[in-house]
Amino acid sequence: MEFPSCCFTAPAAWSELWRHTTGVLAAAGFRVIALDLPPFGFSDRPGSYTRKDQAARINDVLANLKAKPAIIVGHSFGAGAATELVMRYPDRARGLILVDAALGLTVAPSEAPWIIQPKWIREILVSLTITNPVATKTLLESLIEKKERALPEFVxxxxxxxxxxxxxPDIADWLYYFLGADRNAVSADRTAYARVKLPVAILWGDKDNTTPVEQALDLRTLLPPETTLTLLPGLGHIPQIEDPALFNDALLKALGKL
Structure with missing residues (x-):
């Protein structure tokens, strides 16, 4: 018997932040595949971090693992790659779950702001934030509602x-695409979401200040009518670490409906 596959796409080393979830899913009978999208985590960094490129990488991983059509779970900016995957490679997936998705759909696609177009400026910004160990805990706390959950293990x-x-410099390259210069992504087109043929579920922390809940409500209107939206009370942008039990219960229920 082959277990159904569940593939997570996540930023940073955040695939490790799913450890309290992946074990629960494995125990429930899922084959769990958790990816760190480059240039984050310990993945190779081949350059070019458009959603199209990231979707192709996920497709290659699933192909090499000989995975049957999987339920794709995309969190934060990983949701862009996850959505791009199901739009470009619909046969690769049998369902899509978006968690606090950073899709940028409430603003018109554009080039990255002029102030960050020089790479040296982006490198300064990254060195002061993402790759600055002194700032890691503060950055994590800014993303979650339950500040006490910025535990040393997660930091x-x-x-x-x-x-x-x-x-x-690698993350500085990625930042250029993330902040706007990815207009050719299919998933940047608001009208494309109505054409998604796979079942979709949305999970969202109702206290998310990074991707506010208004974005979840907007996303819900773009997707087919049968799409479900579950708001997670009292949680922010990283619900899987803020309240693992609550999040895992919501995720398992969503998986059971796909």
């Missing part, structure tokens, strides 16, 4: 990959 998970060589 360490986020810090470890940033010690790799060239992390700051």
């Amino acid at each position: 360490a998970i986020l810090q470890r990959p940033t010690t790799q060589r060239d992390t700051t």
Whole structure:
């Protein structure tokens, strides 16, 4: 018997932040595949971080693993790659779950702001924030509602990959696409969501200040009518670490409906 596959696409070393979830899913009979999208985590960094490129990488991983059509779970900016995957490679997936998705659909697609177009400026911004170990806990706290859940173990998970060589310039390259210069992504087109043929579920922390709940409500209107939206009370942008039990219960229920 082959277990149904559940593939997570996540930023940073955040695939490790799913450990309290992946074990629960494995126990429930899922084959769990958790990816760190480059240039984050310990993944190779081949350059070019458009959603199209990221979707192709996920497709390649699933193909090499000989995975049957999987339920794709995309969190934060990983949701862009997850959505791009199901739009470009619909046969690769049998369902899509979006968690606090950073899709940028409430603003018109555009080039990255002029102030960050020079790479040296982006490198300064990254060195002061994402790759600065002094700032890791503060950055994590800014993303979650339950500040006490910025535990040392989670801070360490986020810090470890940033010690790799060239992390700051690599993330600076990614930042250019993330902040707007990815207009060719299918998933940047608001009208494309109505054409998604797979079942979709949305999970969202109702206290998310990074991707506010208004974005979840907007996303729900773009997708087919049968799409479900579950708001997670009292949780922010990283619900899987803020309240693992509540999040896992909501995720399992969503999986059961796809």
